[in-house]
Amino acid sequence: MQFRYLGNSGFKISEITYGNWLTHGSQVENDTATACVRAALDAGITTFDTADVYANTVAESVLGEALKGERRPSLEIFTKVFGPTGPKGHNDVGLSRKHIMESIDGSLQRLQTDYVDLYQAHRFDFETPLEETMQAFADVVRQGKALYIGVSEWTADQLRAGHALAKELGFQLISNQPEYSALWRVIEEEVVPASKELGISQIVWSPVAQGVLSGKYKPGAPLPEGSRATDEKGGAGAVKRWLTDDVLTRVQELTPIAQELSLTSAQLAVAWVLQNDNVAAAIIGASRPEQVQENVKASGVTIPDELLGRIDEVLGGAVERDPSRTHERSPKTREA
Structure with missing residues:
Protein backbone atom coordinates (compact mmCIF):
# COMPACT_ATOMS: atom_id res chain seq x y z
CA MET A 1 0.00 0.00 0.00
CA GLN A 2 1.22 3.47 -0.90
CA PHE A 3 0.44 6.57 1.18
CA ARG A 4 -0.02 10.19 0.10
CA TYR A 5 -0.19 13.52 1.87
CA LEU A 6 -3.66 15.04 2.07
CA GLY A 7 -3.56 18.60 0.79
CA ASN A 8 -0.97 21.02 2.12
CA SER A 9 -0.66 19.17 5.42
CA GLY A 10 1.57 16.62 7.10
CA PHE A 11 -1.31 14.13 7.22
CA LYS A 12 -0.88 10.90 5.23
CA ILE A 13 -3.63 8.54 4.09
CA SER A 14 -3.69 5.25 2.20
CA GLU A 15 -4.08 5.97 -1.50
CA ILE A 16 -6.73 3.26 -1.62
CA THR A 17 -9.42 4.24 0.87
CA TYR A 18 -12.33 2.03 1.93
CA GLY A 19 -15.78 3.61 1.70
CA ASN A 20 -19.20 2.29 2.69
CA TRP A 21 -21.67 4.48 0.79
CA LEU A 22 -24.03 1.93 -0.79
CA THR A 23 -23.04 -1.16 1.16
CA HIS A 24 -23.00 -1.06 4.96
CA GLY A 25 -26.43 -1.00 6.52
CA SER A 26 -28.01 -1.38 3.10
CA GLN A 27 -26.74 -3.75 0.40
CA VAL A 28 -24.82 -6.23 2.54
CA GLU A 29 -25.33 -7.89 5.90
CA ASN A 30 -23.29 -6.67 8.83
CA ASP A 31 -21.08 -9.76 9.02
CA THR A 32 -20.16 -9.35 5.34
CA ALA A 33 -19.49 -5.66 5.91
CA THR A 34 -17.16 -6.53 8.77
CA ALA A 35 -15.38 -9.10 6.60
CA CYS A 36 -14.82 -6.42 3.95
CA VAL A 37 -13.34 -4.06 6.55
CA ARG A 38 -11.06 -6.85 7.82
CA ALA A 39 -9.96 -7.51 4.23
CA ALA A 40 -9.18 -3.79 3.83
CA LEU A 41 -7.08 -3.77 7.00
CA ASP A 42 -5.27 -6.94 5.95
CA ALA A 43 -4.48 -5.34 2.59
CA GLY A 44 -2.87 -2.33 4.24
CA ILE A 45 -5.73 0.14 3.95
CA THR A 46 -5.72 2.45 6.96
CA THR A 47 -8.22 5.08 5.74
CA PHE A 48 -11.98 4.63 6.02
CA ASP A 49 -14.64 6.97 4.66
CA THR A 50 -18.31 7.12 5.60
CA ALA A 51 -21.11 9.68 6.18
CA ASP A 52 -23.94 10.14 8.61
CA VAL A 53 -26.47 10.11 5.76
CA TYR A 54 -25.43 6.64 4.53
CA ALA A 55 -28.28 4.26 5.41
CA ASN A 56 -29.54 7.09 7.67
CA THR A 57 -26.63 6.77 10.16
CA VAL A 58 -26.50 2.95 10.17
CA ALA A 59 -23.38 2.81 7.97
CA GLU A 60 -21.40 4.75 10.58
CA SER A 61 -22.50 2.33 13.30
CA VAL A 62 -21.50 -0.69 11.22
CA LEU A 63 -18.09 0.79 10.47
CA GLY A 64 -17.53 1.72 14.10
CA GLU A 65 -18.28 -1.81 15.21
CA ALA A 66 -16.08 -3.31 12.48
CA LEU A 67 -13.10 -1.17 13.53
CA LYS A 68 -13.62 -1.78 17.23
CA GLY A 69 -10.43 -2.95 18.92
CA GLU A 70 -8.08 -1.52 16.28
CA ARG A 71 -5.34 0.87 17.42
CA ARG A 72 -6.98 4.26 16.82
CA PRO A 73 -3.82 6.25 15.96
CA SER A 74 -3.10 3.73 13.19
CA LEU A 75 -6.38 4.56 11.42
CA GLU A 76 -7.70 7.55 9.53
CA ILE A 77 -11.48 7.79 9.88
CA PHE A 78 -13.48 10.22 7.75
CA THR A 79 -17.16 11.12 7.91
CA LYS A 80 -19.43 13.81 6.48
CA VAL A 81 -22.29 16.13 7.40
CA PHE A 82 -25.06 17.71 5.32
CA GLY A 83 -27.67 15.17 4.25
CA PRO A 84 -30.94 14.62 6.09
CA THR A 85 -30.62 12.23 9.05
CA GLY A 86 -32.70 10.92 11.92
CA PRO A 87 -36.38 11.81 11.58
CA LYS A 88 -35.35 14.27 8.83
CA GLY A 89 -36.84 17.33 10.51
CA HIS A 90 -36.29 20.91 9.40
CA ASN A 91 -32.94 21.21 11.20
CA ASP A 92 -31.77 17.66 10.47
CA VAL A 93 -30.08 18.70 7.22
CA GLY A 94 -27.56 21.22 5.92
CA LEU A 95 -24.52 23.03 7.26
CA SER A 96 -26.07 25.22 9.92
CA ARG A 97 -24.17 25.53 13.18
CA LYS A 98 -26.94 23.58 14.91
CA SER A 103 -24.09 15.80 13.90
CA ILE A 104 -20.44 15.54 14.93
CA ASP A 105 -21.45 14.24 18.35
CA GLY A 106 -23.77 11.65 16.80
CA SER A 107 -21.10 10.52 14.34
CA LEU A 108 -18.47 10.11 17.07
CA GLN A 109 -20.85 8.04 19.16
CA ARG A 110 -21.73 5.75 16.26
CA LEU A 111 -18.10 5.42 15.14
CA GLN A 112 -17.02 4.68 18.73
CA THR A 113 -14.20 7.21 18.62
CA ASP A 114 -13.30 10.47 20.36
CA TYR A 115 -12.43 12.22 17.11
CA VAL A 116 -12.50 11.86 13.34
CA ASP A 117 -9.41 12.60 11.32
CA LEU A 118 -11.37 14.39 8.60
CA TYR A 119 -14.83 15.95 8.87
CA GLN A 120 -16.34 16.86 5.50
CA ALA A 121 -19.12 19.11 4.26
CA HIS A 122 -20.96 16.57 2.13
CA ARG A 123 -22.33 19.27 -0.19
CA PHE A 124 -22.34 23.06 -0.39
CA ASP A 125 -25.22 24.63 1.55
CA PHE A 126 -26.76 27.50 -0.40
CA GLU A 127 -29.14 28.35 2.47
CA THR A 128 -26.62 28.79 5.30
CA PRO A 129 -24.08 31.64 5.33
CA LEU A 130 -20.67 30.18 4.58
CA GLU A 131 -19.26 32.14 7.52
CA GLU A 132 -21.59 30.27 9.90
CA THR A 133 -20.58 26.92 8.47
CA MET A 134 -16.85 27.55 8.61
CA GLN A 135 -17.04 28.97 12.15
CA ALA A 136 -18.80 25.80 13.27
CA PHE A 137 -16.08 23.68 11.63
CA ALA A 138 -13.42 25.81 13.34
CA ASP A 139 -15.07 25.10 16.70
CA VAL A 140 -15.27 21.36 15.95
CA VAL A 141 -11.52 21.38 15.30
CA ARG A 142 -10.75 23.42 18.43
CA GLN A 143 -12.83 21.03 20.52
CA GLY A 144 -10.66 18.18 19.26
CA LYS A 145 -13.58 16.38 17.61
CA ALA A 146 -12.01 16.59 14.14
CA LEU A 147 -8.38 17.05 13.17
CA TYR A 148 -8.93 18.38 9.65
CA ILE A 149 -11.82 19.70 7.57
CA GLY A 150 -12.73 18.78 4.00
CA VAL A 151 -15.63 19.20 1.60
CA SER A 152 -17.32 17.17 -1.10
CA GLU A 153 -18.47 18.19 -4.57
CA TRP A 154 -17.66 21.89 -4.14
CA THR A 155 -16.98 24.08 -7.17
CA ALA A 156 -13.70 25.96 -7.67
CA ASP A 157 -15.27 29.22 -6.47
CA GLN A 158 -16.76 27.54 -3.41
CA LEU A 159 -13.38 26.01 -2.57
CA ALA A 164 -10.11 31.85 2.64
CA LEU A 165 -12.49 31.68 5.61
CA ALA A 166 -10.74 28.63 7.05
CA LYS A 167 -7.43 30.46 6.91
CA GLU A 168 -8.97 33.47 8.69
CA LEU A 169 -10.38 31.20 11.38
CA GLY A 170 -7.12 29.35 11.92
CA PHE A 171 -7.77 25.86 10.58
CA GLN A 172 -6.99 23.92 7.41
CA LEU A 173 -9.36 23.03 4.59
CA ILE A 174 -7.33 20.26 2.98
CA SER A 175 -9.58 18.09 0.83
CA ASN A 176 -12.45 17.81 -1.61
CA GLN A 177 -14.33 14.59 -2.34
CA VAL A 186 -15.71 17.19 -14.70
CA ILE A 187 -13.21 18.33 -12.03
CA GLU A 188 -10.24 18.55 -14.38
CA GLU A 189 -10.90 21.97 -15.95
CA GLU A 190 -11.67 24.11 -12.88
CA VAL A 191 -11.69 22.21 -9.56
CA VAL A 192 -8.26 20.59 -9.87
CA PRO A 193 -6.38 23.77 -10.87
CA ALA A 194 -8.06 25.71 -8.02
CA SER A 195 -7.25 22.91 -5.59
CA LYS A 196 -3.58 22.86 -6.57
CA GLU A 197 -3.47 26.62 -6.05
CA LEU A 198 -5.04 26.29 -2.58
CA GLY A 199 -3.23 23.17 -1.33
CA ILE A 200 -6.32 20.95 -1.45
CA SER A 201 -6.28 17.27 -2.49
CA GLN A 202 -9.02 15.21 -4.09
CA ILE A 203 -10.32 12.06 -2.38
CA VAL A 204 -12.29 10.62 -5.27
CA TRP A 205 -15.35 8.43 -5.20
CA SER A 206 -16.65 6.02 -7.85
CA PRO A 207 -13.29 5.50 -9.62
CA VAL A 208 -14.76 2.41 -11.31
CA ALA A 209 -17.90 4.36 -12.36
CA GLN A 210 -20.25 2.33 -10.15
CA GLY A 211 -18.62 -0.87 -11.43
CA VAL A 212 -19.08 -0.11 -15.13
CA LEU A 213 -15.33 0.24 -15.76
CA SER A 214 -14.83 -3.27 -14.39
CA GLY A 215 -16.21 -4.53 -17.70
CA LYS A 216 -18.77 -6.81 -16.05
CA TYR A 217 -21.67 -5.13 -17.86
CA LYS A 218 -21.72 -6.29 -21.49
CA PRO A 219 -23.50 -4.43 -24.31
CA GLY A 220 -26.76 -6.14 -25.23
CA ALA A 221 -26.44 -8.68 -22.40
CA PRO A 222 -28.66 -9.09 -19.32
CA LEU A 223 -27.47 -7.35 -16.17
CA PRO A 224 -25.41 -9.72 -13.97
CA GLU A 225 -27.41 -11.12 -11.05
CA GLY A 226 -26.52 -9.51 -7.75
CA SER A 227 -24.74 -6.58 -9.42
CA ARG A 228 -25.19 -2.96 -8.36
CA ALA A 229 -27.32 -2.34 -11.45
CA THR A 230 -29.93 -4.78 -10.13
CA ASP A 231 -30.02 -3.33 -6.61
CA GLU A 232 -33.18 -1.30 -6.09
CA LYS A 233 -32.00 0.07 -2.71
CA GLY A 234 -29.93 2.73 -4.46
CA GLY A 235 -27.31 1.04 -6.59
CA ALA A 236 -29.41 0.74 -9.74
CA GLY A 237 -30.21 4.44 -9.83
CA ALA A 238 -26.55 5.37 -9.49
CA VAL A 239 -25.27 3.16 -12.29
CA LYS A 240 -27.98 3.38 -14.95
CA ARG A 241 -26.55 6.49 -16.65
CA TRP A 242 -23.58 4.44 -17.86
CA LEU A 243 -25.55 1.45 -19.15
CA GLU A 260 -0.77 -5.18 -20.95
CA LEU A 261 -0.25 -4.01 -17.36
CA SER A 262 -1.28 -7.38 -15.88
CA LEU A 263 -4.32 -5.69 -14.34
CA THR A 264 -8.03 -6.33 -14.36
CA SER A 265 -10.22 -3.63 -15.86
CA ALA A 266 -11.32 -2.55 -12.37
CA GLN A 267 -7.71 -2.27 -11.21
CA LEU A 268 -6.91 -0.21 -14.30
CA ALA A 269 -9.78 2.16 -13.46
CA VAL A 270 -8.55 2.70 -9.90
CA ALA A 271 -4.95 3.10 -11.04
CA TRP A 272 -6.08 5.63 -13.68
CA VAL A 273 -7.46 8.13 -11.13
CA LEU A 274 -4.30 7.79 -9.04
CA GLN A 275 -2.21 9.03 -11.97
CA ASN A 276 -3.62 12.52 -11.30
CA ASP A 277 -1.15 14.14 -8.91
CA ASN A 278 -3.93 16.12 -7.21
CA VAL A 279 -5.66 12.88 -6.18
CA ALA A 280 -4.65 11.72 -2.71
CA ALA A 281 -6.87 8.64 -2.61
CA ALA A 282 -9.37 6.58 -4.54
CA ILE A 283 -12.33 5.34 -2.52
CA ILE A 284 -13.34 1.76 -3.17
CA GLY A 285 -16.46 0.04 -1.91
CA ALA A 286 -17.12 -3.66 -1.71
CA SER A 287 -19.91 -6.13 -1.20
CA VAL A 301 0.79 1.20 -10.38
CA THR A 302 2.19 3.59 -12.99
CA ILE A 303 0.34 3.73 -16.31
CA PRO A 304 2.67 4.81 -19.15
CA ASP A 305 1.67 7.94 -21.08
CA GLU A 306 1.16 5.91 -24.24
CA LEU A 307 -1.47 3.75 -22.55
CA LEU A 308 -3.14 6.78 -20.96
CA GLY A 309 -3.48 8.16 -24.49
CA ARG A 310 -5.01 4.92 -25.71
CA ILE A 311 -7.55 5.00 -22.86
CA ASP A 312 -8.54 8.51 -23.94
CA GLU A 313 -8.93 7.36 -27.54
CA VAL A 314 -11.07 4.36 -26.58
CA LEU A 315 -13.44 6.27 -24.31
CA GLY A 316 -13.61 9.30 -26.59
CA GLY A 317 -17.00 11.01 -26.65
CA ALA A 318 -18.35 8.87 -23.81
CA VAL A 319 -16.37 10.95 -21.28
CA GLU A 320 -18.27 13.67 -19.36
CA ARG A 321 -16.09 16.77 -18.95
CA ASP A 322 -18.54 19.66 -18.38
CA PRO A 323 -17.32 21.51 -15.24
CA SER A 324 -20.82 22.87 -14.56
CA ARG A 325 -21.88 19.37 -13.51
CA THR A 326 -20.17 19.94 -10.13
CA HIS A 327 -22.48 22.90 -9.41
CA GLU A 328 -25.48 20.62 -10.06
CA ARG A 329 -24.43 18.22 -7.29
CA SER A 330 -25.37 20.52 -4.38
CA PRO A 331 -29.11 20.99 -3.83
CA LYS A 332 -30.18 24.64 -4.05
CA THR A 333 -32.57 24.20 -1.14
CA ARG A 334 -32.05 22.02 1.92
CA GLU A 335 -35.50 20.62 2.46
CA ALA A 336 -35.38 17.46 4.57
Whole structure:
Protein backbone atom coordinates (compact mmCIF):
# COMPACT_ATOMS: atom_id res chain seq x y z
CA MET A 1 0.00 0.00 0.00
CA GLN A 2 1.22 3.47 -0.90
CA PHE A 3 0.44 6.57 1.18
CA ARG A 4 -0.02 10.19 0.10
CA TYR A 5 -0.19 13.52 1.87
CA LEU A 6 -3.66 15.04 2.07
CA GLY A 7 -3.56 18.60 0.79
CA ASN A 8 -0.97 21.02 2.12
CA SER A 9 -0.66 19.17 5.42
CA GLY A 10 1.57 16.62 7.10
CA PHE A 11 -1.31 14.13 7.22
CA LYS A 12 -0.88 10.90 5.23
CA ILE A 13 -3.63 8.54 4.09
CA SER A 14 -3.69 5.25 2.20
CA GLU A 15 -4.08 5.97 -1.50
CA ILE A 16 -6.73 3.26 -1.62
CA THR A 17 -9.42 4.24 0.87
CA TYR A 18 -12.33 2.03 1.93
CA GLY A 19 -15.78 3.61 1.70
CA ASN A 20 -19.20 2.29 2.69
CA TRP A 21 -21.67 4.48 0.79
CA LEU A 22 -24.03 1.93 -0.79
CA THR A 23 -23.04 -1.16 1.16
CA HIS A 24 -23.00 -1.06 4.96
CA GLY A 25 -26.43 -1.00 6.52
CA SER A 26 -28.01 -1.38 3.10
CA GLN A 27 -26.74 -3.75 0.40
CA VAL A 28 -24.82 -6.23 2.54
CA GLU A 29 -25.33 -7.89 5.90
CA ASN A 30 -23.29 -6.67 8.83
CA ASP A 31 -21.08 -9.76 9.02
CA THR A 32 -20.16 -9.35 5.34
CA ALA A 33 -19.49 -5.66 5.91
CA THR A 34 -17.16 -6.53 8.77
CA ALA A 35 -15.38 -9.10 6.60
CA CYS A 36 -14.82 -6.42 3.95
CA VAL A 37 -13.34 -4.06 6.55
CA ARG A 38 -11.06 -6.85 7.82
CA ALA A 39 -9.96 -7.51 4.23
CA ALA A 40 -9.18 -3.79 3.83
CA LEU A 41 -7.08 -3.77 7.00
CA ASP A 42 -5.27 -6.94 5.95
CA ALA A 43 -4.48 -5.34 2.59
CA GLY A 44 -2.87 -2.33 4.24
CA ILE A 45 -5.73 0.14 3.95
CA THR A 46 -5.72 2.45 6.96
CA THR A 47 -8.22 5.08 5.74
CA PHE A 48 -11.98 4.63 6.02
CA ASP A 49 -14.64 6.97 4.66
CA THR A 50 -18.31 7.12 5.60
CA ALA A 51 -21.11 9.68 6.18
CA ASP A 52 -23.94 10.14 8.61
CA VAL A 53 -26.47 10.11 5.76
CA TYR A 54 -25.43 6.64 4.53
CA ALA A 55 -28.28 4.26 5.41
CA ASN A 56 -29.54 7.09 7.67
CA THR A 57 -26.63 6.77 10.16
CA VAL A 58 -26.50 2.95 10.17
CA ALA A 59 -23.38 2.81 7.97
CA GLU A 60 -21.40 4.75 10.58
CA SER A 61 -22.50 2.33 13.30
CA VAL A 62 -21.50 -0.69 11.22
CA LEU A 63 -18.09 0.79 10.47
CA GLY A 64 -17.53 1.72 14.10
CA GLU A 65 -18.28 -1.81 15.21
CA ALA A 66 -16.08 -3.31 12.48
CA LEU A 67 -13.10 -1.17 13.53
CA LYS A 68 -13.62 -1.78 17.23
CA GLY A 69 -10.43 -2.95 18.92
CA GLU A 70 -8.08 -1.52 16.28
CA ARG A 71 -5.34 0.87 17.42
CA ARG A 72 -6.98 4.26 16.82
CA PRO A 73 -3.82 6.25 15.96
CA SER A 74 -3.10 3.73 13.19
CA LEU A 75 -6.38 4.56 11.42
CA GLU A 76 -7.70 7.55 9.53
CA ILE A 77 -11.48 7.79 9.88
CA PHE A 78 -13.48 10.22 7.75
CA THR A 79 -17.16 11.12 7.91
CA LYS A 80 -19.43 13.81 6.48
CA VAL A 81 -22.29 16.13 7.40
CA PHE A 82 -25.06 17.71 5.32
CA GLY A 83 -27.67 15.17 4.25
CA PRO A 84 -30.94 14.62 6.09
CA THR A 85 -30.62 12.23 9.05
CA GLY A 86 -32.70 10.92 11.92
CA PRO A 87 -36.38 11.81 11.58
CA LYS A 88 -35.35 14.27 8.83
CA GLY A 89 -36.84 17.33 10.51
CA HIS A 90 -36.29 20.91 9.40
CA ASN A 91 -32.94 21.21 11.20
CA ASP A 92 -31.77 17.66 10.47
CA VAL A 93 -30.08 18.70 7.22
CA GLY A 94 -27.56 21.22 5.92
CA LEU A 95 -24.52 23.03 7.26
CA SER A 96 -26.07 25.22 9.92
CA ARG A 97 -24.17 25.53 13.18
CA LYS A 98 -26.94 23.58 14.91
CA HIS A 99 -26.80 20.66 12.48
CA ILE A 100 -22.98 20.49 12.41
CA MET A 101 -22.53 20.62 16.18
CA GLU A 102 -25.21 17.99 16.80
CA SER A 103 -24.09 15.80 13.90
CA ILE A 104 -20.44 15.54 14.93
CA ASP A 105 -21.45 14.24 18.35
CA GLY A 106 -23.77 11.65 16.80
CA SER A 107 -21.10 10.52 14.34
CA LEU A 108 -18.47 10.11 17.07
CA GLN A 109 -20.85 8.04 19.16
CA ARG A 110 -21.73 5.75 16.26
CA LEU A 111 -18.10 5.42 15.14
CA GLN A 112 -17.02 4.68 18.73
CA THR A 113 -14.20 7.21 18.62
CA ASP A 114 -13.30 10.47 20.36
CA TYR A 115 -12.43 12.22 17.11
CA VAL A 116 -12.50 11.86 13.34
CA ASP A 117 -9.41 12.60 11.32
CA LEU A 118 -11.37 14.39 8.60
CA TYR A 119 -14.83 15.95 8.87
CA GLN A 120 -16.34 16.86 5.50
CA ALA A 121 -19.12 19.11 4.26
CA HIS A 122 -20.96 16.57 2.13
CA ARG A 123 -22.33 19.27 -0.19
CA PHE A 124 -22.34 23.06 -0.39
CA ASP A 125 -25.22 24.63 1.55
CA PHE A 126 -26.76 27.50 -0.40
CA GLU A 127 -29.14 28.35 2.47
CA THR A 128 -26.62 28.79 5.30
CA PRO A 129 -24.08 31.64 5.33
CA LEU A 130 -20.67 30.18 4.58
CA GLU A 131 -19.26 32.14 7.52
CA GLU A 132 -21.59 30.27 9.90
CA THR A 133 -20.58 26.92 8.47
CA MET A 134 -16.85 27.55 8.61
CA GLN A 135 -17.04 28.97 12.15
CA ALA A 136 -18.80 25.80 13.27
CA PHE A 137 -16.08 23.68 11.63
CA ALA A 138 -13.42 25.81 13.34
CA ASP A 139 -15.07 25.10 16.70
CA VAL A 140 -15.27 21.36 15.95
CA VAL A 141 -11.52 21.38 15.30
CA ARG A 142 -10.75 23.42 18.43
CA GLN A 143 -12.83 21.03 20.52
CA GLY A 144 -10.66 18.18 19.26
CA LYS A 145 -13.58 16.38 17.61
CA ALA A 146 -12.01 16.59 14.14
CA LEU A 147 -8.38 17.05 13.17
CA TYR A 148 -8.93 18.38 9.65
CA ILE A 149 -11.82 19.70 7.57
CA GLY A 150 -12.73 18.78 4.00
CA VAL A 151 -15.63 19.20 1.60
CA SER A 152 -17.32 17.17 -1.10
CA GLU A 153 -18.47 18.19 -4.57
CA TRP A 154 -17.66 21.89 -4.14
CA THR A 155 -16.98 24.08 -7.17
CA ALA A 156 -13.70 25.96 -7.67
CA ASP A 157 -15.27 29.22 -6.47
CA GLN A 158 -16.76 27.54 -3.41
CA LEU A 159 -13.38 26.01 -2.57
CA ARG A 160 -11.70 29.41 -2.80
CA ALA A 161 -14.28 31.05 -0.54
CA GLY A 162 -14.18 28.23 2.01
CA HIS A 163 -10.40 28.08 2.02
CA ALA A 164 -10.11 31.85 2.64
CA LEU A 165 -12.49 31.68 5.61
CA ALA A 166 -10.74 28.63 7.05
CA LYS A 167 -7.43 30.46 6.91
CA GLU A 168 -8.97 33.47 8.69
CA LEU A 169 -10.38 31.20 11.38
CA GLY A 170 -7.12 29.35 11.92
CA PHE A 171 -7.77 25.86 10.58
CA GLN A 172 -6.99 23.92 7.41
CA LEU A 173 -9.36 23.03 4.59
CA ILE A 174 -7.33 20.26 2.98
CA SER A 175 -9.58 18.09 0.83
CA ASN A 176 -12.45 17.81 -1.61
CA GLN A 177 -14.33 14.59 -2.34
CA PRO A 178 -15.68 14.57 -5.89
CA GLU A 179 -16.77 11.85 -8.26
CA TYR A 180 -13.89 11.13 -10.63
CA SER A 181 -13.19 8.34 -13.09
CA ALA A 182 -11.96 7.83 -16.63
CA LEU A 183 -15.59 8.39 -17.68
CA TRP A 184 -16.39 11.35 -15.35
CA ARG A 185 -13.72 14.05 -15.55
CA VAL A 186 -15.71 17.19 -14.70
CA ILE A 187 -13.21 18.33 -12.03
CA GLU A 188 -10.24 18.55 -14.38
CA GLU A 189 -10.90 21.97 -15.95
CA GLU A 190 -11.67 24.11 -12.88
CA VAL A 191 -11.69 22.21 -9.56
CA VAL A 192 -8.26 20.59 -9.87
CA PRO A 193 -6.38 23.77 -10.87
CA ALA A 194 -8.06 25.71 -8.02
CA SER A 195 -7.25 22.91 -5.59
CA LYS A 196 -3.58 22.86 -6.57
CA GLU A 197 -3.47 26.62 -6.05
CA LEU A 198 -5.04 26.29 -2.58
CA GLY A 199 -3.23 23.17 -1.33
CA ILE A 200 -6.32 20.95 -1.45
CA SER A 201 -6.28 17.27 -2.49
CA GLN A 202 -9.02 15.21 -4.09
CA ILE A 203 -10.32 12.06 -2.38
CA VAL A 204 -12.29 10.62 -5.27
CA TRP A 205 -15.35 8.43 -5.20
CA SER A 206 -16.65 6.02 -7.85
CA PRO A 207 -13.29 5.50 -9.62
CA VAL A 208 -14.76 2.41 -11.31
CA ALA A 209 -17.90 4.36 -12.36
CA GLN A 210 -20.25 2.33 -10.15
CA GLY A 211 -18.62 -0.87 -11.43
CA VAL A 212 -19.08 -0.11 -15.13
CA LEU A 213 -15.33 0.24 -15.76
CA SER A 214 -14.83 -3.27 -14.39
CA GLY A 215 -16.21 -4.53 -17.70
CA LYS A 216 -18.77 -6.81 -16.05
CA TYR A 217 -21.67 -5.13 -17.86
CA LYS A 218 -21.72 -6.29 -21.49
CA PRO A 219 -23.50 -4.43 -24.31
CA GLY A 220 -26.76 -6.14 -25.23
CA ALA A 221 -26.44 -8.68 -22.40
CA PRO A 222 -28.66 -9.09 -19.32
CA LEU A 223 -27.47 -7.35 -16.17
CA PRO A 224 -25.41 -9.72 -13.97
CA GLU A 225 -27.41 -11.12 -11.05
CA GLY A 226 -26.52 -9.51 -7.75
CA SER A 227 -24.74 -6.58 -9.42
CA ARG A 228 -25.19 -2.96 -8.36
CA ALA A 229 -27.32 -2.34 -11.45
CA THR A 230 -29.93 -4.78 -10.13
CA ASP A 231 -30.02 -3.33 -6.61
CA GLU A 232 -33.18 -1.30 -6.09
CA LYS A 233 -32.00 0.07 -2.71
CA GLY A 234 -29.93 2.73 -4.46
CA GLY A 235 -27.31 1.04 -6.59
CA ALA A 236 -29.41 0.74 -9.74
CA GLY A 237 -30.21 4.44 -9.83
CA ALA A 238 -26.55 5.37 -9.49
CA VAL A 239 -25.27 3.16 -12.29
CA LYS A 240 -27.98 3.38 -14.95
CA ARG A 241 -26.55 6.49 -16.65
CA TRP A 242 -23.58 4.44 -17.86
CA LEU A 243 -25.55 1.45 -19.15
CA THR A 244 -25.65 2.43 -22.82
CA ASP A 245 -24.35 0.22 -25.59
CA ASP A 246 -21.88 2.92 -26.65
CA VAL A 247 -20.30 3.22 -23.20
CA LEU A 248 -20.30 -0.52 -22.54
CA THR A 249 -18.74 -1.29 -25.93
CA ARG A 250 -15.97 1.23 -25.33
CA VAL A 251 -15.30 -0.17 -21.84
CA GLN A 252 -14.83 -3.67 -23.28
CA GLU A 253 -12.07 -2.23 -25.46
CA LEU A 254 -10.11 -1.29 -22.33
CA THR A 255 -9.55 -4.95 -21.44
CA PRO A 256 -6.45 -5.40 -23.67
CA ILE A 257 -4.92 -2.24 -22.18
CA ALA A 258 -5.43 -3.58 -18.66
CA GLN A 259 -3.92 -6.92 -19.70
CA GLU A 260 -0.77 -5.18 -20.95
CA LEU A 261 -0.25 -4.01 -17.36
CA SER A 262 -1.28 -7.38 -15.88
CA LEU A 263 -4.32 -5.69 -14.34
CA THR A 264 -8.03 -6.33 -14.36
CA SER A 265 -10.22 -3.63 -15.86
CA ALA A 266 -11.32 -2.55 -12.37
CA GLN A 267 -7.71 -2.27 -11.21
CA LEU A 268 -6.91 -0.21 -14.30
CA ALA A 269 -9.78 2.16 -13.46
CA VAL A 270 -8.55 2.70 -9.90
CA ALA A 271 -4.95 3.10 -11.04
CA TRP A 272 -6.08 5.63 -13.68
CA VAL A 273 -7.46 8.13 -11.13
CA LEU A 274 -4.30 7.79 -9.04
CA GLN A 275 -2.21 9.03 -11.97
CA ASN A 276 -3.62 12.52 -11.30
CA ASP A 277 -1.15 14.14 -8.91
CA ASN A 278 -3.93 16.12 -7.21
CA VAL A 279 -5.66 12.88 -6.18
CA ALA A 280 -4.65 11.72 -2.71
CA ALA A 281 -6.87 8.64 -2.61
CA ALA A 282 -9.37 6.58 -4.54
CA ILE A 283 -12.33 5.34 -2.52
CA ILE A 284 -13.34 1.76 -3.17
CA GLY A 285 -16.46 0.04 -1.91
CA ALA A 286 -17.12 -3.66 -1.71
CA SER A 287 -19.91 -6.13 -1.20
CA ARG A 288 -17.43 -9.02 -0.93
CA PRO A 289 -13.94 -9.21 0.65
CA GLU A 290 -12.53 -10.48 -2.64
CA GLN A 291 -13.33 -7.14 -4.29
CA VAL A 292 -11.17 -5.33 -1.75
CA GLN A 293 -8.31 -7.78 -2.22
CA GLU A 294 -8.41 -7.25 -5.99
CA ASN A 295 -8.79 -3.46 -6.09
CA VAL A 296 -5.89 -2.75 -3.70
CA LYS A 297 -3.56 -4.13 -6.36
CA ALA A 298 -3.99 -0.79 -8.14
CA SER A 299 -1.85 0.87 -5.46
CA GLY A 300 1.59 1.85 -6.71
CA VAL A 301 0.79 1.20 -10.38
CA THR A 302 2.19 3.59 -12.99
CA ILE A 303 0.34 3.73 -16.31
CA PRO A 304 2.67 4.81 -19.15
CA ASP A 305 1.67 7.94 -21.08
CA GLU A 306 1.16 5.91 -24.24
CA LEU A 307 -1.47 3.75 -22.55
CA LEU A 308 -3.14 6.78 -20.96
CA GLY A 309 -3.48 8.16 -24.49
CA ARG A 310 -5.01 4.92 -25.71
CA ILE A 311 -7.55 5.00 -22.86
CA ASP A 312 -8.54 8.51 -23.94
CA GLU A 313 -8.93 7.36 -27.54
CA VAL A 314 -11.07 4.36 -26.58
CA LEU A 315 -13.44 6.27 -24.31
CA GLY A 316 -13.61 9.30 -26.59
CA GLY A 317 -17.00 11.01 -26.65
CA ALA A 318 -18.35 8.87 -23.81
CA VAL A 319 -16.37 10.95 -21.28
CA GLU A 320 -18.27 13.67 -19.36
CA ARG A 321 -16.09 16.77 -18.95
CA ASP A 322 -18.54 19.66 -18.38
CA PRO A 323 -17.32 21.51 -15.24
CA SER A 324 -20.82 22.87 -14.56
CA ARG A 325 -21.88 19.37 -13.51
CA THR A 326 -20.17 19.94 -10.13
CA HIS A 327 -22.48 22.90 -9.41
CA GLU A 328 -25.48 20.62 -10.06
CA ARG A 329 -24.43 18.22 -7.29
CA SER A 330 -25.37 20.52 -4.38
CA PRO A 331 -29.11 20.99 -3.83
CA LYS A 332 -30.18 24.64 -4.05
CA THR A 333 -32.57 24.20 -1.14
CA ARG A 334 -32.05 22.02 1.92
CA GLU A 335 -35.50 20.62 2.46
CA ALA A 336 -35.38 17.46 4.57
